[in-house]
Amino acid sequence: xxxxxxxxxxxxxxxxxxxxxxxxxxxxxxxxxxxxxxxxxxxxxxxxxxxxxxxxxxxxxxxxxxxxxxxxxxxxxxxxxxxxxxxxxxxxxxxxxxxxxxxxxxxxxxxxxxxxxxxxxxxxxxxxxxxxxxxxxxxxxxxxxxxxxxxxxxxxxxxxxxxxxxxxxxxxxxxxxxxxxxxxxxxxxxxxxxxxxxxxxxxxxxxxxxxxxxxxx
Ligand SMILES: Cc1cc2nc3c(=O)[nH]c(=O)nc-3n(C[C@H](O)[C@H](O)[C@H](O)COP(=O)(O)OP(=O)(O)OC[C@H]3O[C@@H](n4cnc5c(N)ncnc54)[C@H](O)[C@@H]3O)c2cc1C
Numbered sequence: 001x002x003x004x005x006x007x008x009x010x011x012x013x014x015x016x017x018x019x020x021x022x023x024x025x026x027x028x029x030x031x032x033x034x035x036x037x038x039x040x041x042x043x044x045x046x047x048x049x050x051x052x053x054x055x056x057x058x059x060x061x062x063x064x065x066x067x068x069x070x071x072x073x074x075x076x077x078x079x080x081x082x083x084x085x086x087x088x089x090x091x092x093x094x095x096x097x098x099x100x101x102x103x104x105x106x107x108x109x110x111x112x113x114x115x116x117x118x119x120x121x122x123x124x125x126x127x128x129x130x131x132x133x134x135x136x137x138x139x140x141x142x143x144x145x146x147x148x149x150x151x152x153x154x155x156x157x158x159x160x161x162x163x164x165x166x167x168x169x170x171x172x173x174x175x176x177x178x179x180x181x182x183x184x185x186x187x188x189x190x191x192x193x194x195x196x197x198x199x200x201x202x203x204x205x206x207x208x209x210x211x212x213x214x215x216x217x
Contacts, residue, residue, distance in 0.1 A: 001053045007098035008051055014040040018090050030057050033083060035091075050100060055083060061107040061119045076104040123151040137210065138168040146172060174203065 018033040025031030039051040046052050059079075067075060080102065088095045107119025116122075135153040138146050148168040150156040 001055065001099055001103075002046060002101035003051050003053055003095065004098040004100065005049045005051050007092050007094050008037070008040075009092075012037065012040060014038070016091060018086060020086070020090065027058075029059050029063065030079070030082070033057050033086060035087065055087070057083060059107055061111070064106050064108050064119075072106075072108075076106060080104045122156040138164070138171045139207070 014037055016033075016035040016037075018035065019026060019031065021031070034056050036054045037051055038054065039046045064072065064075070081096075084096050084099075092098075109119070110116040110121070111119035133153070135155060136147055136151065137153050138148060140147055146168050148161075148164050150161050150164070152164050153167075154160045154163060
């Protein structure tokens, strides 16, 4: 949401977690609310005098199935209104009337625009999680096809995804025989680069060793 800045007290923190009901609602759908206000840290993200509120809660695809377009839009409004009034009570009185812009997403939105299976929050494993090492690294069984992002090691979150990108760029640079390309990507790749430049055999062995570690995960 985009809101007028005056609705937030001056000492408002960036991150909030709202759980009104003594933990009993923690894992219930819509039970807890996660709120981040990035403009507290970087005011240039919004027009002057405005803040961005990024709010989310838990829900499942089942709760949004079988609705007509009109019912779907109406339900989005009901859920959003409920969350806003909870935030008004707990944190920011007058929030509703301070809203300039609002966009509501659901598990269906995640499925449609992010291609997330069942509209999940992130890359949920289909079976029992194998831990981080069980996730794909950047290479695939198809030569020259790489993968990157939060479905790969080291997983979910903006920082992890950025790291996955650096790792992948380095892998590609090494594979096409231009390790110097990754100089511009990250200085800390230097040691690995030297190793690869010196010894493609050792590099291939390292990859195989990593693959073996992953079978243990
Ligand atoms: C509600 C929510 C809150 C979050 N909060 C945080 C947070 O506070 N901090 C944090 O660090 N992380 C947070 N995350 C996690 C973080 O946003 C993700 O881990 C990260 O954005 C994943 O990046 P990605 O590039 O792997 O995938 P995405 O950001 O999902 O990008 C994948 C892109 O590929 C496109 N795509 C999919 N299929 C196709 C196709 N067939 N053809 C073309 N394009 C396609 C999608 O449209 C999308 O743009 C949050 C995630 C969610 C859903």
